[in-house]
Amino acid sequence: MKRRPHESPPQDIPSSQACPEWKETLPQKFLRHVFDAPLLRKPIWKFWYNFAARVDGRAGHLKLMNFGYAPEEGGKLLPDLEPADEPHRNTIQMYVHAVGRKPLDGLDVLEVGCGRGGGAFSLMKYARPRTLTGLDLSPKAVHLARKAYALPGLSFLQGDAENLPFPDSSFDAAVNVESSHCYPNIRRFLAEVFRVLRPGGRFYYVDFRRIADLPEWEGAVSESDFQVLEKEDITADVVRALTRDSARKEDLMRARIPRFLHPAFRKFVCTVGSENYQSFIEGRRYYYRYLLVKD
Numbered sequence: 448m449k450r451r452p453h454e455s456p457p458q459d460i461p462s463s464q465a466c467p468e469w470k471e472t473l474p475q476k477f478l479r480h481v482f483d484a485p486l487l488r489k490p491i492w493k494f495w496y497n498f499a500a501r502v503d504g505r506a507g508h509l510k511l512m513n514f515g516y517a518p519e520e521g522g523k524l525l526p527d528l529e530p531a532d533e534p535h536r537n538t539i540q541m542y543v544h545a546v547g548r549k550p551l552d553g554l555d556v557l558e559v560g561c562g563r564g565g566g567a568f569s570l571m572k573y574a575r576p577r578t579l580t581g582l583d584l585s586p587k588a589v590h591l592a593r594k595a596y597a598l599p600g601l602s603f604l605q606g607d608a609e610n611l612p613f614p615d616s617s618f619d620a621a622v623n624v625e626s627s628h629c630y631p632n633i634r635r636f637l638a639e640v641f642r643v644l645r646p647g648g649r650f651y652y653v654d655f656r657r658i659a660d661l662p663e664w665e666g667a668v669s670e671s672d673f674q675v676l677e678k679e680d681i682t683a684d685v686v687r688a689l690t691r692d693s694a695r696k697e698d699l700m701r702a703r704i705p706r707f708l709h710p711a712f713r714k715f716v717c718t719v720g721s722e723n724y725q726s727f728i729e730g731r732r733y734y735y736r737y738l739l740v741k742d
């Protein structure tokens with residue numbers, strides 16, 4: 448697969464917000480090792496997403512938590528969003544781009560890493576599966592999802608991507624959006640999704656990795672039991688979405704988040720000028736879309 452270059456920032460980024468050349472500091476290096484440690488990874492992410500749900504919870508500004516997808520031509524993949532969904536356009540479009548338009552009619556679908564349920568709810572509206580079961584490690588996120596979204600066929604439960612609490616061959620399709628970078632054992636996760644899919648089941652999968660972690664990720668996918676039908680580098684479309692949504696996230700942060708947490712929040716939601724944002728632009732981090740199938 449051809450990787451697209453991302454060396455220069457998109458035209459619409461104010462130059463005052465561009466980062467100087469990035470060098471990892473010792474505290475940053477320490478934190479990266481802590482987050483990467485296999486034994487710590489799950490409890491740390493669980494704590495973090497519980498905490499994030501508590502901070503933003505009642506207001507529910509971040510109904511979807513992925514970085515978003517904005518295609519080149521005017522950024523609109525879906526021309527016909529409901530008005531309440533418009534602020535969340537790019538994050539909804541990430542789901543729609545992951546699954547393609549309306550391929551889920553009448554299917555039983557599992558979403559692993561559903562967060563606060565906004566993506567699952569959007570899929571129910573825009574892709575119309577028969578049932579959609581959302582699963583997430585964070586009980587607080589699942590609580591918010593249950594409270595916010597009640598539709599026939601839509602349900603949420605707490606659980607772990609590496610130990611899916613379902614019998615073999617339970618679903619026709621699976622979705623995973625920007626969650627697998629949190630999992631300590633990606634091969635186990637892929638084997639679990641394969642197990643719970645029915646024969647012919649499709650797995651719609653999008654996520655990012657630092658360039659140093661790409662070989663392990665790509666190896667795990669290509670050596671899994673899935674057949675890889677499609678693989679696409681969508682980094683440029685993600686950067687476009689991040690750029691467009693940055694001001695909204697900054698406003699939200701100033702209104703809701705204690706000042707001492709601003710640097711962590713900026714990094715987490717990848718606002719313009721944050722280290723994570725810059726890493727996408729400079730080709731130190733990539734965002735991929737996979738379409739996998741269980742033959």
Ligand SMILES: C[S@@+](CC[C@H](N)C(=O)[O-])C[C@H]1O[C@@H](n2cnc3c(N)ncnc32)[C@H](O)[C@@H]1O
Pocket residue numbers: 489492493496510511512513559560561562563564565566582583584585588606607608609623624625626627629630
């Ligand atoms: C960046 S959020 C994305 C959420 C959702 N897909 C969206 O786009 O709004 C990542 C989610 O993955 C969940 N997660 C992390 N580790 C997990 C695991 N081992 N099993 C299930 N979910 C997990 C987190 O709790 C969090 O809700």
